[in-house]
Amino acid sequence: MLPPRFADLKREIAESYPDFERRVTDAWAEIIQQLKVTSEVVKREGSDYIPQVQFKELHNLSEETLQRIRRVGSVVIKDVVDDADAIAWKKSLDEFVSANPGVQGSPANNKQFFELYWTKAQVQARSHSNVLATTVWLNNIYHTKGDKEGVDLSVPLSYADRYRIRHPGGDWSGFPPHIDSGSIERWEDPDFRRCFTDILQGNWRLHDPYELDGRLKARRTVYGRSERSSLFRTFQGWLSMSETGPTQGTLRVFPDLGLSNAYIILRPFFRHLVDPESPEIYDPKNWSFDISTPDFPGIYAGAQGYNGPHPSSFTHPHLRLKETMTSVPKVSPGDMVFWHCDVVHSVEREHTGLEDSAVMYIPAVPLTPQNEKYVERQKETFLKGLSPPDFPRAGGESEFVGVGGVADILTPVGRRAMGFA
Template identity: 40%
Template sequence: MQSALFSRRLTTSLTRSCLSRPSYGGRCAATAAPVQKKEGDISDAFASLSGMQFTPLEPRFADLKRRLVTGNEEALYRSWSRLLASLREEIPLIAELGSKVVPEIDFSEINNASAEFRAEHKKRGVAVIRNVVPQQEALELKRELREYLAANPHTRAFPKDNPQVYELYWSPSQVKARSHPNLIKAQRFLMEFWHSKDPNALISSSHPLIYADRLRMRLPGDAKFALGPHVDGGSCERWEEEGYGRGRVYDAIWQGRWEDYDPWESSCRLPVISDLYQGVGACSMFRMSQGWLSMSETGPYEGTLLVNPLLSRATAYFLLRPFFSPKKAAADPTAGTYEEAFLAPNNWQLETEPSSWLQGATPGHGQELRAVLHPHLNLPSSMVHVPKVQPGDYVSWHCDTIHAVDNVHAGKSDSSVMYIPACPLTPSNAEFVVRQREAFLNGWPCPDFGGGIGESEHVGRPGVEDVERIDAEDGMRAFGLKPFDSDEAGLTSGQSEVMNRANKILGFYD
């Protein structure tokens, strides 16, 4: 009863706020937007799409590297050698399996997932969940998207001359998909692969929050949305003390114990700041996994996703790479693969005087990887396509996973997806949702992305009642539109406390 009362108060408050403003398409229009990031599109999020070159960074990064490894030099070198040996063993297996290395499960089976699926998902960090949304329903979402775009031809997109990725966050289809009960259940299933070493940590992986990301409708022949191997969630921040260092996330790697690094431990991620530079599209929310809902039948080379299923090994490698340099250069430095003598551990040495290189990292942009910068990953072999997907399938990858898209869409039909990550309930995530909720109500872009008026003047933009119609419980809570029930049965003390704190942050309690 109390939760319903709070929900009605919030909805009434939001409705009154809207009624005091001019409307477009029956929805509240923006007045004065809050402080936003600069306007932009997906090309601003990545150095390569922006035309930038990877170069050494400011001298302070050399000092940072020195602080990270001082006193652990010998252990770090031995760890590096073990890592290179492990990569030599694992990459040929991945290359042989190709798309088969990505574990799959049907949505109907997630309540009783097999031990084999669970083990492979923990090792690989990627998964395909089939039939999360019925096919016809997913195709209807795509049809509605096209109608929304046709009604709003001024929508920002990349590239401008032949749009493939749209700066849309609040279309009716995206709102329906994010609050769909099946998708929320799939996200809960994926997030519960994580664990916390602190039993009282303020986090609940059983209570997803939404993160409003973009969508892709990639057309046959496109070669401009050629986003190579990269990792989201910051770049330089992974090395910086005020970034991932706040949670000591990668300490085992810096200390020469890469095998002890646990990519599934959640409590260390809670204090992390992953967007120190306010980059356009740089994520500041804790996303346990990234994902997309397919609205097309799409296979390898048809404009789809590639992933690197090495997870802990690949993470350790790209984090350690800036500390090591070859004694003897490769015969052909631009080659996609390299001779064994160049890759051999005895050809690599720990820098005695650290450089300011963080290979592939640029402040304010995502972490990118290249064969010339990260030769031991053998990216041409270790990046594999996800299996062929159908409309309604959900593809997920761990937040540290290296991923890319096909350089060229060589298929014959559109490759369309809505990006929908899985985000747990935490105090900082709740703080982000407060800002995101305001953006939803006003049609502004998600706070992490390029600013401007966004969809505030779009015709047909949905509102609170549309979320409530789809899922009046978990869907409304995920949007920050209804309080969490901290008296729910089976909660840990940490879950109950984070719910109470989130409810206060979201404005439901004084």
């Protein structure tokens, strides 16, 4: 149970929009019906539903393809980096771990997800010209009607994150469906809430997930949670260093961005009238508008503020997550996968393949005042070999053998992205 003040937040939101109850009740029924239709299509098409494009064709895509990318909110971009370079980076990372047995990772007895940020391979990959050009292209899918002061979507910034080299077998249960970059803040922070104004006005079909107004000043970590991005990533992403396909421990996404946003944002204002496990749960008639409780389904109190959204079949039944969470298509070394910052995503629990599934996490980050301030702080941690500002200050990398440095930044645009303008 969340604190009682969150019931006040619901009432505050309801009072902020004209005719709120009627409008969102009508929208809720429409969203539920559309989710049923979309779920059938996603279930039928599977991984083919997720767009795949070539890096060299990014600026020549048809409007139909662009619209599909915007709607799905996820995309596979092929051949961003040469296969040989990506494979060499994986080899370098394996060697780094072997040379530094004190590296932190999980699981502790068979490390595969590493608390490393500044290896030479990571610094080189983030500063690769094609990688940064790809993130610029993604940033420019966004637009704004509001103030652009200090914003340049064509100037990429670099956000240091970790990597994984997942071995075959095992059970990864720690990455169920979730959304990063903001928890209860989506409703509580006025700027963040502005991103979803059309939804809260009942005009859910007009919602534009690529409008920057609201996102630029949104506070994503009001409660100071660690391992939560405090800067604005247009898309989260990773670069593959191996050949990995469905069932081999890859990423899964809910492939309809606007629809999932609409459903998740309105879910706290409705309660079910039948058993959640009943087939009748899917009927809009079995849901009632209710702002009397502080519950925000999928949001959970943690040691540092609040975690989530973590939608599940119990809290968000109409998403039909068991059927709609879709594995991204097969990728090769040098391919990149990106998903919008609001996309519901998870990691496959099982890896049934025969080889490692290896990726470096590299998101798309534009130049904004908020982001530039973060990169300045991040640069100082880089120079000192410490964990970046958003991550736990455990250990550090300065004493490791073969850690990366400024000399490993490959390009001038990479230096600018790291704050070395």
